Amino acid sequence: MRVVVVWMVGVLVLLAQPLPPQLAGTINKKGIVLVDFFASWCHSCRKELPILLDFVKRHPDISLVAVDVDENKEAGEALVEELGLKSVVLYDTKQEIVKAFDPAGIPALYIFKDGKLVGSIIGARKNIQAHILKAIQ
Amino acid sequence: MRWVLFLSLFFFVGCSVHEVKPWQKETLAKESFNQGACAPSFTRFVHHIYFSKEGSKGGGEVGGGGCGCN
Numbered sequence: 001m002r003v004v005v006v007w008m009v010g011v012l013v014l015l016a017q018p019l020p021p022q023l024a025g026t027i028n029k030k031g032i033v034l035v036d037f038f039a040s041w042c043h044s045c046r047k048e049l050p051i052l053l054d055f056v057k058r059h060p061d062i063s064l065v066a067v068d069v070d071e072n073k074e075a076g077e078a079l080v081e082e083l084g085l086k087s088v089v090l091y092d093t094k095q096e097i098v099k100a101f102d103p104a105g106i107p108a109l110y111i112f113k114d115g116k117l118v119g120s121i122i123g124a125r126k127n128i129q130a131h132i133l134k135a136i137q
Numbered sequence: 138m139r140w141v142l143f144l145s146l147f148f149f150v151g152c153s154v155h156e157v158k159p160w161q162k163e164t165l166a167k168e169s170f171n172q173g174a175c176a177p178s179f180t181r182f183v184h185h186i187y188f189s190k191e192g193s194k195g196g197g198e199v200g201g202g203g204c205g206c207n
Contacts, residue, residue, distance in 0.1 A: 041166045069160040098160045105159045 023065065023090070023097060028115040032062045032136050037098050037108040039068065040075040044124035045107040049083050052109075055129050056088075062136075064088045069098045069106065111135045 027033050036052055038045035049066065056064045066089045070076035073093050080089050092098055101110065109121040111132060119135030121128060157165070164170070173180030188194040 037160070039160065039163065041163050071163065095160055099158075103159065108159075 023067075026063070026065050027112045030114055033112040034062060034064045034132065035067060035101075035110040035112065036064065037067045037069055037092075037101065037103060037106050038079075039070050039106060040072075040079040041070075042106055046079070046083075048107050048124050048128060049085065051128060053083070053085070055132065062132075065090055067092050067097055069095055071095065 023035065027035065034052065034056070036049070038049055040046075052064055052066075056062055066080075066085050068076035068080065068089055068091050070091075071093055073091055076089075076091060076093075080086055090097070098106075098108075101108065103120075103122050105123045107124055109128070109132070110117060111119040111121075113136055119132075121131050121135075125131055168174055173183065184194060
């Protein structure tokens with residue numbers, strides 16, 4: 001019960017804060033938007049990103065924004081090139097966007113529905129697609 | 138008295154803890170930060186001794202490179 005209360009307070013705090021301008025336009029649009037924070041040195045992120053890309057391809061109504069939190073942009077760009085993420089990636093080299101979200105770990109996935117946060121998945125999960133579908137229902 | 142206050146301020150500032158956030162753990166995620174990474178064959182040997190004496194193994198390293206991943 002306590003965990004749920006803490007999580008809900010966290011979500012409310014996040015919603016109360018103004019969203020970073022780079023993301024605000026994408027998140028506030030109608031529909032479902034997934035915001036995924038990743039880094040080139042995070043092994044779990046490397047595994048999770050292709051799964052998310054595949055998921056988004058199979059669900060055209062869902063859009064993905066991948067935020068690279070690498071301070072070294074070149075490292076991030078190499079991973080983006082490798083995974084074919086160019087169209088959906090946002091570079092956060094100053095780490096301001098991720099600081100605003102303040103996830104407890106990465107990869108961190110935030111699910112927005114019609115501009116509102118409906119769920120978050122922190123850390124790598126085995127069946128992330130099922131978790132996303134559960135959050136957006 | 139002023140000097141004492143001034144110096145104690147420096148002392149207490151030194152006590153503050155700056156938490157390393159998950160997205161700041163790039164350096165900690167490097168292979169070289171794993172326990173015994175500089176001498177892998179020796180580490181294997183040490184692990185073997187530990188396993189022989191304790192009857193258990195593992196738990197000596199951080200999973201996911203310290204990035205906070207599951």
